[in-house]
Amino acid sequence: MLDETRIDKLPSELLSTGVFADEHGGFIAGDIAASSVDQALQYWSAKSMLYASMRTLTDLDAAIEQLQANREIVRAQCADLADECAAQQVSGLDTAHENEWQHLTSVLAVNGRKSEMSVSQQLGTAQQRCNELPLTMQAWQDRQIHLGHLMAIERAAETITVESRGEFEAEALPKAAGRTPQQLAPIARRLARKFECASLQKNHAEAFKERAVWVTPADHGMATLNITTSAVLVDAMLDRLRRAYRN
Template sequence: MHSHGGLGGGMGSDGDVDALAQLVADAEGAADVVRAGQVREVRVLAAAGVLAEKQAAGASEKVKAREMALRGIAAELAGVFVATDRTLHRRIDEARDLVDNFPLTTAAWEDGRIVRGHVRVIQEIGCLVPVENRAEFERAAVERCEGETPNRVRDALRMIAERMHPRTFTERHEEAAAGRCVRVQPGADGMSDLIATLPTVIADGIVDRLTRQAREIINARAQADAPGTPDTRADADGASPDADTTIRDGSSFIDDARSIDQVRADVFSDLLLAGSPALDPTGTGDGNGTLGAIRAHVQVAVSALTLMGQDDGPADLAGRSPIDAATARELAGNATSWDRLLTDPVTGTVLECDSYRPTAGMVRLLRARDRHCRFPGCRQPAIRCELDHTIAASDGGATHVCNLANLCKRHHDVKHHTRWRVRQLPGGRLIWTSPTGRIYREDAPPPLVAFTTTDPPGPGAPPF
C-alpha cells in the first residue's frame, strides 16, 4: 500500500493502514461472535417457551398452566440474565415468535446476511402480514435489508407489507385502536415519560391543542411584559377576560420564563390532574360526575427534616424514583392524611407506623415496611400489591406482620402456582428459593430518603 501525502503525524502511513485493517478484521470477528451469541440466546429463550408448553401439556386449564409455567421459567432465567422476570417473559415471547414465525429471517441473521436491527424491523412489520404471505414478505425484506442500515429500510418494508396485505388499512386501524393505552416509563432525576398510544389523528390533535394553548399563554405573557400595558384587556368580542387572562401586577405572567415545551407540559398536567372530563358518563345535568372527582394517589416517604425545610434531601416515590423536596412538601401539605414512620436509626428499617387519621394499622405498617412487591427484582409499589401469607393460612399461618408481605398479583400467582418457595425471617427478611435451588435474599427495604440521627446522649443527659 502507498501512503498519502499531506496527512500530518503519519496518519496515512503503511503502518497505520495495516493497523486499521487489523482493527477492521478484529471488528468483523467480534461482530461474528456477538451475532452468534445473540442467535444462541434467542434459541435458548425460544426453547424456554417450548418447555413451558410441555410442562402445561395435559393440564385442565392449559392456558393458565402455560402462563404459570412460563412465569416460573422466566423468573429462573431472570437471575441468569440479571433482569426482571417480566422482561424475560417478554423476551421469551419475542424469541418464540421470531424462531417459529420468521424462520427465513432467523436463518439470514445466523448466516450474517443481516444484523439484529434488521431482524427487529422485519419482525415488527412482518406481524402485519398474513401467515400465508409471510414467507414471501421475508424473502423480499431480507433482500432489501442486505447492505443497508436498519433505520433506512423501515419505510420500504412497510410498503412491501402494505402491498401484500389483503385487508384495508382502515379495517386494520380499527382493530389496532383497540390496543390504545397509557403507560409510565420512569426516568432519572425525579422525571418520567408518560406515554399514550393513541390513533395518530388524536395524538396530533392533542399536541396541536396544547401548542395553541401554550402560545396563548406565551402571547399574553409578552403583552403583560410590554411597557404601558393596561391592568386588564378585553377579548375579541369586547368581553372582560376571566381570571386566567387578567394581566396585572402579581399575575402568573410576571417572571414567567418558561419555554413553549415547558408550558405545554404544564397545561397537559393541569388538564389531566385538575380538569374534569368533558365526557363523564357518571355526570348528571351540568354538574361534575364521580369520574371528575377522581384524584391521583402516590406513596411518598419524606424525612421530617425535609418537611420542616431544614434540608432539601429528596423524597422517595415508592416503586419509581426520588422526587424533589419542594414537591414532597407540597404533597404533604395538600394531603388529607399521612402516616408517620419510626425507623431503625442504623438500618433504616421501618419499625412502627401511626397516623393522625387511623386506618387499617397492619396494612399501613406493611406498606410502609415493604414499599414495593417483595419478589426479587420487582418494583411494583406496595399500594398496588396484595398481602400474602408467607405460610398459608390453610397451613396454620398466622395473620400477623411476621407472616405477611406485599406481593403484586403477578408474583402472588408465581408463589402459589410455581415451584418458587419463600420463608420469612425476623425483621421482614424474605428468603426465596427458585425451582433450581438458587437463593435470593430480600431484605425489608429502608426508605431511600435520609433520616438524620443524633449521637446517643451522654451520661446524665436528659433522655429527650
C-alpha cells in the first residue's frame, strides 16, 4: 500500500505513475489536481484507456476509409464493364447501354437493399471520379488523403476542362498534406481559377485559328456572307452593316 500521509517523500511506485504531490497536500496527475492518490491513479487509468480507445478509433476510421476507396473503384469498374458489354451487342448502343445499366443497378439495389436511383447515382459518381480525377482517386486509395479532401478537389475541378485536370490534380494533391478538407477547399478553388483562366485562354487561341470569311452563292444574284470570328468582332461588323444598309 502507498503511504498517503508521507507527501514529503513519495515512494517510487507513485513517481512511476506520473502522480506528484503539491505544496497544499494534494496530488497532481498531469494537468489535473486530485484530492488523493487513488483518485489520481483512477484518472490516469481512465486517461490511458481513453488514448487506447482513440487509437483504436483512428485505426478503424483508416480501415473504413480504405474500404470506401476500394468500393468506389469497384463501382467504377462495374460501370465501365456495363458500358463494354453494351458496346459488344448487335442492337443499338443506346438501347444496349440502357438494358445493361438497368440490369446492373437492379441487381445491386436488390442485393444491397437500396433504391435503384441511389445505386445508379453512386455508380455514375464513381465512374466520373475515376475517369476525370485518377490521381486523386489513387491518392485516396493509398491513404494519402481522405474522402473530404477528394470532394474538395472534385468541387474545385468542376470549372476546369478535362484536359487541364491532370495538371490541376498534380498541384492540388500536395496541398492536402497536413491540412483538413476545410483548409484545402479554398486553396483548391484558387488553383482551379488559375487553370480555368489558362483553359479559357487556350480555347480562345484555338478558336482564333478557325477564323474565316466566305461567300455562299444564292439564287437571283444574291449571296450570303459568312464570317467566323470572335463574338465581339461579329457584333461590331453586324452593327456597321446594318447602319450601311439603312443609309
